[in-house]
Amino acid sequence: MLKAENLTKQYGEHIALDRLNLEIKAGEVYCLLGSNGAGKSTTINIFLGFIPASDGRALIDGQEVSVNNAATRNMVAYIPEIVNLYPTLSGMENLEYFSALSGFRHTKQQLQSYMQTAGLQSSALDNRVSSYSKGMRQKVGIAIALVKKAKALFLDEPTSGLDPHASNEFSQIITRLSEQGVSTLMATHDLLMAKNLGNRIGIMHKGRLRHEMTANEVSDADLTKLYIDVVKEVI
C-alpha cells in the first residue's frame, strides 16, 4: 500500500533522508522511531506531497506521490501533534467543511456517526473547536480520515501531550482502522506505544533507517536498548 524506494531528501549539502526503502501493507501499522532530526517528519511530508523528494519515489497504492498529485492526496489523512482546524467553527462544521473539500457530501446524521466512531462525545459536537482539548481535536482528525475513506493514515507524534487515557483511546481507534485495512505510518518518540500499537517498527538515525523489526519479536527492554544503541551509534 505504501512504498518508499530509495527515497531521499537533500537540503543543500544536508541529507535529511537518505535512500529510505520501506513497504507498508494494507492494514499494517508501522511506527517510525528516531531522535530529533532523524528524518521521520521528512518521510511523512514527502508521502503527503507537502515537499518533493530529491531522489527516489514514494508510492501510495501504486501511484507515485508528487506535490501536485491530487489522486494520492485524496487517499491519505494526516494527523499531526495538533490537528489544524478552524477554531471559530464547531467540530461538526469543521467536519462538514473538510468533507466537502474532499468532494464528499454527507448528511448531518452520517457526519455525526463518523464523529461517534472517532470517539467524540455528542455533547461537544456543536461547540467551537477553540474550546476543544488536544485529544478532541485529534478525534475530529480521525473523523475527517473516516469521511475521506482514507486508505493511509500519516501520524506525526499524535499522542505527544495526551494523557494516558486519551492516548489509549487514540490507539484503539487506530487499531480499529487498521482492522478495516487502513495502512498507518506513525512517527513517535513513545517506544511503548510503538511496541503496543505497531505491527512493525523502524528506527531512524541521521536520515537513514538503521533497524527494522516486527513489534512482537522484541521485548520492551530490548527495544529501549536497541533504540539507545542506534542513536548513540553503538551499532
Ligand SMILES: Nc1ncnc2c1ncn2[C@@H]1O[C@H](COP(=O)(O)OP(=O)(O)OP(=O)(O)O)[C@@H](O)[C@H]1O
Ligand atoms: N526546510 C528545511 N530546511 C533545511 N533542513 C531541514 C528542513 N526541514 C528539515 N530539515 C532537516 O532535516 C532533518 C530531518 O528532519 P525531520 O523533521 O524529518 O526530523 P524528525 O525525525 O521528524 O525529528 P523530530 O523528532 O524532531 O520531529 C533535520 O536535520 C532537519 O534539521
